[in-house]
Every structure is written in C-alpha cells, then in structure tokens.
Amino acid sequence: MPLADDAVEARAQGWRTLAALHAKIEDRLEKALQQEHGLSVSEYTVLDALARQDGWHMRMQQLARAVVLSQSATTRLENRGLLRRYLCEDDRRGIYSEVTEAGRELLAQAQPTHDAVLKEVLAEAAELPEPAPLAAVLS
Numbered sequence: 001m002p003l004a005d006d007a008v009e010a011r012a013q014g015w016r017t018l019a020a021l022h023a024k025i026e027d028r029l030e031k032a033l034q035q036e037h038g039l040s041v042s043e044y045t046v047l048d049a050l051a052r053q054d055g056w057h058m059r060m061q062q063l064a065r066a067v068v069l070s071q072s073a074t075t076r077l078e079n080r081g082l083l084r085r086y087l088c089e090d091d092r093r094g095i096y097s098e099v100t101e102a103g104r105e106l107l108a109q110a111q112p113t114h115d116a117v118l119k120e121v122l123a124e125a126a127e128l129p130e131p132a133p134l135a136a137v138l139s
Helices: 004-038 040-050 060-066 071-079 101-126 132-138
Strands: 057-059 082-087 096-100
Touching: 004 040, 004 101, 004 132, 040 057, 040 060, 040 071, 040 082, 040 096, 040 101, 057 101, 060 096, 071 082, 096 101, 101 132
Parallel strands: none
Antiparallel strands: 057 096, 082 096
C-alpha cells in the first residue's frame, strides 16, 4: 500500500533536515580540526574508531565498515606516523591498522575540540524549529 503524499513529504523533509544538520556539523568540525590539529574529519574518525577498540587496532576491512574510509586518509595518517598497518599473523591476507603513540596523543588533544564544536553546533540547531528534534536526540 503506497504512502499518502503527506507521509512521503514528511519523510523527505526529515531527510533534508538531517542532511543539512550533518553538513553543518561536518563543515564546522573540518575547519576546527584542520586549523587546530591538522586533522581532517575523516582522519579524526579513523583515529577515534581505532581508539575505541581493545588494543587500538582493527582489520582494515572492519575499519572501512565502521567509518567512511578513504585510502588517502589512512595513507596520510600512516605517513605522519599516527597510524601503522601490518599483516595479520594468523591470516596473511588480513591487514590491521593500529594507532601509534603519536596518534594517541594527537587524538587526545583533538577530542576536546571535536566535542566542543559538536556541542556548539547542536546547541545552535536546538534553537531552530526544524533541526531542534534531531539536535535534542543527538545531545
């Protein structure tokens, strides 16, 4: 049974609101992380995802599923000494990524910036009628 036109429009409007809020958050995070820590949002997300793993490492395939992963982001992190890749001892086809000590330190420095910007953008969104419900859920 097809949805009524108003249900279709409500869903489309919800998606547009979500996309606009996401774009605003990502833009502000990108500027702040780049300016203060020399990290892109993608690079921060990779370090953060790895930091949440026991042992600070995971298979590249798992990492790619966990974050929007670009090969260039991991290569830049590796070139900067923030990440290292190595072959799995049990399965030589598997490649792991691991955060280095320098990566851990940079992530620790960048986390307060990330959290402050996210809090600030969500507070701004909470003041606007359309994104307010989404901001409330994320806050």
